[in-house]
Amino acid sequence: MKSSSKFAVAIHILVGLAVVYFRKPQQSVSSENIAWSVNTNPVVIRRILGLLKKAELVKTITGASGGTQIGKNPEDITLFDIYNAVEERTVFHSPYRTPNAECPIGANISTAIAGPLQKAEQALENALSKVTLNEITKNILEQIANKQGD
Amino acid sequence: MKSSSKFAVAIHILVGLAVVYFRKPQQSVSSENIAWSVNTNPVVIRRILGLLKKAELVKTITGASGGTQIGKNPEDITLFDIYNAVEERTVFHSPYRTPNAECPIGANISTAIAGPLQKAEQALENALSKVTLNEITKNILEQIANKQGD
DNA sequence: TTTTTCTGAAACCAAGTTAGTTACAGTATA
C-alpha cells in the first residue's frame, strides 16, 4: 500500500489556516507562505488547495494581496472531510487484474470480498469523522504554548 | 492513496487453498495453478506466497509434486492476518517531507495528528480482524453452488 | 541415478504515480 502525502499536507495547510482564522478571521495566506511552513513548492500547495476548494474547505482570493482563507468553522471540518477532499481512491481499490472467469473462484472472489472491505473502510471513515480540525488545532496551539513556557 | 493489488491477490490465493483444503486436506497446489486462477504470472504468486509463508498462513513444499497448502484452519485466519502479512506500510504513512521546523505549526503537526490517524487505522484493522477466511470461502462456495443450480 | 517438476530468488523492464519545478496567462489591488 502506497500512500500519498496529500492528506498529511492538507491537514497541515488547514491547521495553519485555522490558526490564522482564530487570530484574524479576514486574513488570507499566500501559497508561498504555506509552502514555507510545509517545506515544499508553492505549486504543490496550490494543487492541494484546488482540491480543498472544490470541497469548500477553503476559499481563495485571486489578485494582489489575495490568498487563501479557511472555508468554514474549524469545528465543522472533520479529518474525514479532508481525507475525502484529497484522496480520490478507496483504501483497498486495486488495479487488480481481473481474475480468471473460467475459474469458479476467480469468477466469484470479487463480490465475496467487496462487503467486508467496504465495512472496514467504513470503520476507518467513521473514526476520521470523529476528529475535528478544531481539536487538532487546539492541540497544536497548546503544544506551542507549553514549549514557550519552558 | 494508491493501493497495491497484493492484498486482493493474497485473499484470492488463500480462498483457493481453503477450498482445496476442505476437499482434500493434504493436497498441495502449484504456483502455476494458482496463477491461472488469479490470471497472472507464477512468479508474482510465489512472491506473495513468500510473504504469506513468513506469517505462517501457508506452508510450501519444494520439489516435484510440491506446492502450497494452507497453513492453519481457515477459521483461524482473519482478513487482518492477511492484510498484515502482505501490506508493509500503514495506510497513512507518507513519505511526507519533514515540515519546516522553524514554523511552530510545522514543528508540532506530526505529533498532533499521529494519535487520531492511529486510531482510525486501528478501527480499520479491527473491522478486518472480524472477518475470517472461512466466512469468505463459504460465501464463495455458496455462490458457486447457486449458479450450478440455475 | 537421471529426469522431471516444483520453489526461491535475482535481475530486469515497462508502465504508472508522485512531488517538485518552470513558465505563463489571468485577476485584482494599490
Added chain:
DNA sequence: TATACTGTAACTAACTTGGTTTCAGAAAAA
C-alpha cells in the same frame, strides 16, 4: 500601470509496481 497573487499546463526525476526471464536448489518419480 506595476505588482502580487492564483490557476494551470508541461515537464522531469525518483520511486513503486506487476510482469517476465532465468537459473539454482530440492524432492519426487521414472
